[in-house]
Amino acid sequence: KAGVTQTPRYLIKTRGQQVTLSCSPISGHRSVSWYQQTPGQGLQFLFEYFSETQRNKGNFPGRFSGRQFSNSRSEMNVSTLELGDSALYLCASSSTGTSGGNPSRSEQFFGPGTRLTVL
Amino acid sequence: GIQVEQSPPDLILQEGANSTLRCNFSDSVNNLQWFHQNPWGQLINLFYIPSGTKQNGRLSATTVATERYSLLYISSSQTTDSGVYFCAAPSGSGNTGKLIFGQGTTLQVKP
Numbered sequence: 201k202a203g204v205t206q207t208p209r210y211l212i213k214t215r216g217q218q219v220t221l222s223c224s225p226i227s228g229h230r231s232v233s234w235y236q237q238t239p240g241q242g243l244q245f246l247f248e249y250f251s252e253t254q255r256n257k258g259n260f261p262g263r264f265s266g267r268q269f270s271n272s273r274s275e276m277n278v279s280t281l282e283l284g285d286s287a288l289y290l291c292a293s294s295s296t297g298t299s300g301g302n303p304s305r306s307e308q309f310f311g312p313g314t315r316l317t318v319l
Numbered sequence: 320g321i322q323v324e325q326s327p328p329d330l331i332l333q334e335g336a337n338s339t340l341r342c343n344f345s346d347s348v349n350n351l352q353w354f355h356q357n358p359w360g361q362l363i364n365l366f367y368i369p370s371g372t373k374q375n376g377r378l379s380a381t382t383v384a385t386e387r388y389s390l391l392y393i394s395s396s397q398t399t400d401s402g403v404y405f406c407a408a409p410s411g412s413g414n415t416g417k418l419i420f421g422q423g424t425t426l427q428v429k430p
Contacts, residue, residue, distance in 0.1 A: 233416040237360070242423065243405065248416035256417045288360050294416060307352065308418060310362040 201227060204293050204311035212317045218279040221314045225272050225293030231255075232274040233308065234266060237288040246289075249274050278316075286318045320410045321346045325421035332396050332428050340391040340424045342406035349409070351382050351389050352418070356403040365391070365404075396428045 205224045213219050225232050233256075234246040245258040249268035266276040272293075278285055292308040322345040332338055342351070353365040366373050366380040368389065373380050377396075382389040393400055403425050407418040 231416045233418070235418075235420075243407075243420040245410070245417045245419070250416070258417070290360075290362065292362075292416070292418075307350070307364065307367040308416065309364060310354070312359065312361045315360065 204291060204309055206289075206291055206311040206314050208314060209312065210315050210317075212319065213281050214319050215281055215283060217281050218277060219281060219316060220275055220277045221289055221291075221316075223274045223276075223291035223293075223311060225274070225291075226295075226309055229293035229295050229309075230272050231294045232268060232272065233292045233294075234274070234276050235290045235292065236260075237290060237313075238284075238286075243290070246276065281318045283318050285316065287316060289314045289316060321348070321408055321419050323406060323408055323419050323421040325404075325406060325424050327424060328422065330424060330426045332426065334396060334398060334428055334430050336396050336428075337392070337394045338396060338426070340393070340404055340406075340426075342389040342391070342421055344387050344389075344408050347384060347387070349384075352407050353380055353389070353391050354405045354407065355400075356405065356423070358402065362405065393426075396426075398428045398430050401426055401428045 207222045231250045233248040237243045248256040252268045263279045268274045290313045292310045294306045294308045324343045350369045354362040368382045370384045377394045379392045403423045405423045407420045410417045
């Protein structure tokens with residue numbers, strides 16, 4: 201089974217621009233989560249999508265947004281880029297089914313990441 | 320929300336030595352994951368271990384959920400074991416895909 205893929209792998213942008221990152225989950229996985237990793241803040245949760253709906257959101261400004269398509273692929277968008285947005289952006293997929301009608305947790309698998317540099 | 324703390328922050332070993340990395344979490348969890356971040360930044364899954372002990376080659380992990388900690392053991396370390404090790408736990412009973420990560424343990428194995 202193919203793993204999680206992310207495109208592009210590297211990106212250089214300037215302040216004020218916007219950027220869109222893409223993530224394709226493992227086949228059959230319906231949950232996609234996004235994380236930002238910086239040297240100062242470590243790994244921080246951005247948001248999670250499940251069945252095209254945002255199910256969870258981290259503590260990031262509204263400039264950070266995302267969506268999920270019917271094939272479970274997900275995109276995240278950052279508008280009006282700031283220098284502090286330079287980071288490694290990781291996405292993870294999981295199968296997260298349901299148990300008794302409630303979402304059940306399952307193992308998350310990560311993609312290789314997109315390294316964004318804002319100049 | 321849950322807090323995850325890892326120790327030690329840094330560890331330097333001679334090749335062949337054994338090591339134990341610790342992960343403490345502030346609330347009960349029903350799953351816990353250990354990762355190794357490779358030099359290119361990808362998080363490689365090591366263990367998914369809500370409780371009990373698992374082994375995979377030279378690596379093993381134990382989670383004692385009632386005491387809110389997990390341990391990662393690396394035996395006969397090799398230079399390829401170098402890198403950053405993270406543990407992560409889900410946040411809250413109502414949250415599913417939101418993992419809270421520790422700050423990581425940076426391991427350097429010297430030849």
